[in-house]
Amino acid sequence: MKRIALLGCGSMGTQIALTIDSNDFPAVLTHVYDASKAASSSLVEKLNNKPEIVENSHLLSSQHIDIVVEAASQDAVKDVALSVLQNKKDLMIMSVGALLDESIYDILSDACKDFKKTIYLPSGAIAGLDGIKSVKSELESLSITTTKHPRSLKGAKFFENSDINLDKIDSITTIFDGTAKEAVSLFPANINVAALLSLTGIGSKQTKVRILADPNTDKNTHHIEASGKFGKMTFTIENFPDKNNPKTSRLAILSAIETLKKYCSDEIQIGT
Numbered sequence: 227m228k229r230i231a232l233l234g235c236g237s238m239g240t241q242i243a244l245t246i247d248s249n250d251f252p253a254v255l256t257h258v259y260d261a262s263k264a265a266s267s268s269l270v271e272k273l274n275n276k277p278e279i280v281e282n283s284h285l286l287s288s289q290h291i292d293i294v295v296e297a298a299s300q301d302a303v304k305d306v307a308l309s310v311l312q313n314k315k316d317l318m319i320m321s322v323g324a325l326l327d328e329s330i331y332d333i334l335s336d337a338c339k340d341f342k343k344t345i346y347l348p349s350g351a352i353a354g355l356d357g358i359k360s361v362k363s364e365l366e367s368l369s370i371t372t373t374k375h376p377r378s379l380k381g382a383k384f385f386e387n388s389d390i391n392l393d394k395i396d397s398i399t400t401i402f403d404g405t406a407k408e409a410v411s412l413f414p415a416n417i418n419v420a421a422l423l424s425l426t427g428i429g430s431k432q433t434k435v436r437i438l439a440d441p442n443t444d445k446n447t448h449h450i451e452a453s454g455k456f457g458k459m460t461f462t463i464e465n466f467p468d469k470n471n472p473k474t475s476r477l478a479i480l481s482a483i484e485t486l487k488k489y490c491s492d493e494i495q496i497g498t
């Protein structure tokens with residue numbers, strides 16, 4: 227039975243916790259933390275097996291647990307990831323954009339080796355990473371075009387220095403066209419999937435990102451194109467947004483749960 231600590235009790239964290247609580251796989255949620263005390267208390271109230279709420283994020287990995295599951299923010303990853311590994315615990319990261327900072331990536335990669343622990347990055351809101359991983363050495367171009375409703379893009383850092391008024395958009399509009407490196411820092415809660423693609427493929431400066439706002443869509447759509455000596459791959463994933471957080475797709479939550487299930491279960495493993 228794996229012992230799990232949860233960092234982030236928002237939309238994704240809540241659904242991960244409810245699944246663990248349903249005894250769907252051999253795991254127990256023992257400790258939780260969220261910057262919002264109200265979010266952690268509200269989550270614990272919903273659970274039959276009540277985890278302890280710790281006083282700060284660093285207290286999660288000092289407990290008797292196997293893995294810390296991060297579903298909070300890129301800042302949370304930057305703050306705690308190294309100490310989780312130093313405390314000899316595994317780590318699952320959903321706010322993957324944090325790893326596009328090369329110094330953070332290198333420090334965490336070395337720490338995994340030094341402390342013999344693993345960082346898990348679920349495929350999140352996209353599909354096709356297995357194929358891209360296999361053709362990595364022959365990949366020449368990689369791009370993702372993400373289309374979301376304007377309300378799903380609200381609050382992104384990008385708009386602090388932009389004249390675009392999301393409330394006034396009445397037809398499909400290109401909001402951003404650039405590299406994955408720029409995209410994850412300007413849209414930290416919207417385009418972690420571009421970080422996953424970058425880390426799997428040809429890096430964050432070569433991976434191209436377009437973000438479109440479409441006032442007539444009810445989906446978060448990710449269209450991925452990869453080409454090179456191997457041929458060409460395209461993937462289009464039309465996700466329904468989570469009902470509590472329109473930035474986050476339902477698939478991202480299911481992917482986190484599936485990765486955790488795989489971590490906790492001794493079963494036949496399918497796929498790359």
Ligand SMILES: NC(=O)C1=CN([C@@H]2O[C@H](COP(=O)(O)OP(=O)(O)OC[C@H]3O[C@@H](n4cnc5c(N)ncnc54)[C@H](OP(=O)(O)O)[C@@H]3O)[C@@H](O)[C@H]2O)C=CC1
Pocket residue numbers: 233234235236237238239259260261262265283297298299300301302303305320321322348349350351352414415416418419471473474475478
């Ligand atoms: N890899 C992928 O494919 C995907 C990744 N994501 C990412 O997963 C993460 C979770 O998503 P979701 O649950 O929908 O987001 P929510 O905003 O619903 O929940 C995040 C929770 O974490 C809290 N939080 C933020 N920063 C910290 C911190 N430093 N320490 C402790 N708690 C913190 C927030 O509190 P407060 O509200 O007070 O800030 C909030 O309660 C996000 O970073 C999101 O961008 C989402 C979709 C796809």
Ligand SMILES: O=C([O-])CC(=O)C(=O)O
Pocket residue numbers: 350351414415416417418419420446465473474475476478
């Ligand atoms: O859930 C999605 O569709 C994508 C997302 O928010 C992210 O990658 O951060």
